[in-house]
Amino acid sequence: MERRGVATVSLSCAWSITQSVSPPRAVFLDFPLGRTAGPPGDKALQGRILLDALNTLETMEEPGEIRALPHRWPNGDGWKERARHPPAKANEASIDDRVGRSPTPQYQIEEDRTAAQSRLAAGGCPDCVFLAEGA
Amino acid sequence: MSEPNDPVDYIARTQKQYANLGYPPYRWIRNEGRPPFTPLKKPLSESRLGLVGSGGIYRSGQVAFHYRDDFSFRVIASDTPVSELRATHFAYDLGDARRDPNSVFPLEILRSLAAQGRIGELGPNAYAFMGGIYSARLVRDKLAPAIAERLVKDEVDAALLVPV
Numbered sequence: 001m002e003r004r005g006v007a008t009v010s011l012s013c014a015w016s017i018t019q020s021v022s023p024p025r026a027v028f029l030d031f032p033l034g035r036t037a038g039p040p041g042d043k044a045l046q047g048r049i050l051l052d053a054l055n056t057l058e059t060m061e062e063p064g065e066i067r068a069l070p071h072r073w074p075n076g077d078g079w080k081e082r083a084r085h086p087p088a089k090a091n092e093a094s095i096d097d098r099v100g101r102s103p104t105p106q107y108q109i110e111e112d113r114t115a116a117q118s119r120l121a122a123g124g125c126p127d128c129v130f131l132a133e134g135a
Numbered sequence: 136m137s138e139p140n141d142p143v144d145y146i147a148r149t150q151k152q153y154a155n156l157g158y159p160p161y162r163w164i165r166n167e168g169r170p171p172f173t174p175l176k177k178p179l180s181e182s183r184l185g186l187v188g189s190g191g192i193y194r195s196g197q198v199a200f201h202y203r204d205d206f207s208f209r210v211i212a213s214d215t216p217v218s219e220l221r222a223t224h225f226a227y228d229l230g231d232a233r234r235d236p237n238s239v240f241p242l243e244i245l246r247s248l249a250a251q252g253r254i255g256e257l258g259p260n261a262y263a264f265m266g267g268i269y270s271a272r273l274v275r276d277k278l279a280p281a282i283a284e285r286l287v288k289d290e291v292d293a294a295l296l297v298p299v
Contacts, residue, residue: 064170102202
């Protein structure tokens, strides 16, 4: 993206992964995975987070910088203990354990499946872009 | 030993989990050296912005992501109501993302920042895919260039990237 002239800033809740990937600009938020852009329902905080992130487009000059933002997760850091200790077996419960790897579309609600299928029958989904693996 | 306030080291955590499951260690992408860097050409308040999120967001009516090496993406019009956004992903707790898609795909929040004049405007589309794609090669060689191409076509000055 940057090579094509588009400046980018990435949010991150995973410091070590972002450090390893080394994106051009990043801001770190110490939130549990799955809430990168802020706690649900708090539009004011989400707005401040995005503004802080977007402002780095004007202020960051050193490629690869990760700037930690001061926002804290509202209910404290108790989530970290659970996140640090993955289950020994795949079938034990964990807050972010993975589910089975199915090759069929996984709809949030059944109505979405019907809606997608009737749209496909009527001509397809031009805004669903499937890429080929080969060169 | 990590201190309670240290960030969670998800690379170490995942390697431990893989070892417990008897999998070989995952080879994480490690990019060395200076990343490509384009300065923003005009003030943020005059810039056109794109949104790219890896939280598995689709719009009701679109085909949802599947959970086996799906590296497709969805084009989501920037005026899409938040009530039509859905979340599906095999690797994170979806509860909050389904309660409020802005937690992983802050399209509505960007719209308000544009309405307030904090950013110039949004591009015509946002882009969504489902992270946790095992092959970094497919992301680097196929998915990222395809989305970059769209952003260039949308004539955005900058993009906000929201991984999960």
